[in-house]
Amino acid sequence: MEQLFFYLVLMNFALIGYGRMGRTIEVLGTKQGHSFPVIIDIHNHEQLSSGGLKGIDAAIEFSTPATAPGNIRECIDLGVPVLTGTTGWNENIPEIEAYCKAKDGTLFYASNFSVGVNILFALNRRLAEIMDQFPEYKVSINEVHHVHKKDAPSGTAISLAEQILELNRQISKWHLKKNDAYAEEATGQLPIEAIRKGEVKGQHSIHYESELDSITLSHDAYTRDAFAAGALLAATFITNKKGVFGMQDLLKL
Ligand SMILES: NC(=O)c1ccc[n+]([C@@H]2O[C@H](COP(=O)([O-])OP(=O)(O)OC[C@H]3O[C@@H](n4cnc5c(N)ncnc54)[C@H](O)[C@@H]3O)[C@@H](O)[C@H]2O)c1
Structure with a gap:
């Protein structure tokens, strides 16, 4: 610093x-x-x-x-x-x-x-490298922003997804998740859920889930x-x- x-x-x-x-x-x-x-x-x-x-x-x-x-x-x-x-x-x-x-x-x-999100990017890359060895975990990204935001998914969510695609050979493509929350995700896909709510400044999380446990990295911009x-x-x-x-x-x- x-x-x-x-x-x-x-x-x-x-x-x-x-x-x-x-x-x-x-x-x-x-x-x-x-x-x-x-x-x-x-x-x-x-x-x-x-x-x-x-x-x-x-x-x-x-x-x-x-x-x-x-x-x-x-x-x-x-x-x-x-x-x-x-x-x-x-x-x-x-x-x-x-x-x-x-x-x-x-x-x-x-x-x-945000400096914090760029720290999250560094952690996301490292975790993606590690998770390359553990295909039993399914990865997903979630982002929440204010209702005025014009693009979806957010540029930050796309950056997170592209970092994962680069480092994790299990994943070949990201896509914007449809409303049907229970739809089965195809293998090798990375769903991004984009939620628009109130005046939220920007929340991003990366979630890996297996049948046994889950790992989540997240960032929340307060201002x-x-x-x-x-x-x-x-x-x-x-x-x-x-x-x-x-x-x-x-x-x-
Ligand atoms: N990179 C980041 O860290 C970060 C953080 C927050 C927002 N954003 C992005 O920044 C952008 C702006 O966000 P915002 O919340 O300020 O949006 P906003 O809608 O509040 O402001 C956009 C402004 O651009 C003006 N504008 C339109 N056409 C123009 C033109 N031709 N020339 C100059 N100005 C013009 C609009 O009149 C408006 O005042 C969005 O794409 C948002 O996603 C990026």
Whole structure:
């Protein structure tokens, strides 16, 4: 953690997307001493391409799955390092990463900026490696989010599933679980249950179950500050770098 505090240098950030996450980042970042001279949302989006990012150290993008790829491209074209936490646009990620590298730009993407979730990712990978030797356990993922969330399953649940697919040869595919809770799961499948409830900030669990016992790893975000704190660290981290980065580059877990 010592290394993380090293990055607390005061910056001028642009916010692209001024919804729940954009506002949380502004409040926490202002307390930390950062400035947010540029705030872009749907109504003033044209400000982005008309010179609105002059003097900005990095842009912090939390918008929608449909608008994130375009916003990121614009920042790269303007030569401004961009961090995005928007989820639900996975199919465009390889193309945007290639665009960033071709233009010698700077991009930081994380499906989840909370330090705790990234610790969960490290534990999930280790457990998946171990469980590769124990096919009698069936694995499943459960995620719960607030009712306003646009994508399902969450980007974090997809990251957890892909980590398991990479390391556990018993599992070949993940899928979004249908409403029929009692449906028999085919062998080699990883069901993800996505529940939308109230104002839940984000809960994820990975569950292995045999006929004899079960093992569960879980994370519960109490406040959006958990994501905002990680996003501010990551945004500061990329201000003097070129390339494509993720939480592993920041936290080195
Ligand atoms: N990576 C993480 O750690 C993390 C954490 C929380 C949320 N998220 C994701 O971040 C995204 C935003 O979440 P939120 O809760 O703030 O959503 P939100 O709906 O509260 O805010 C999104 C904002 O984007 C704005 N917007 C729409 N089109 C735009 C455009 N073209 N340019 C700029 N802004 C535009 C909307 O008007 C809105 O204000 C979602 O995809 C969510 O899943 C990621």
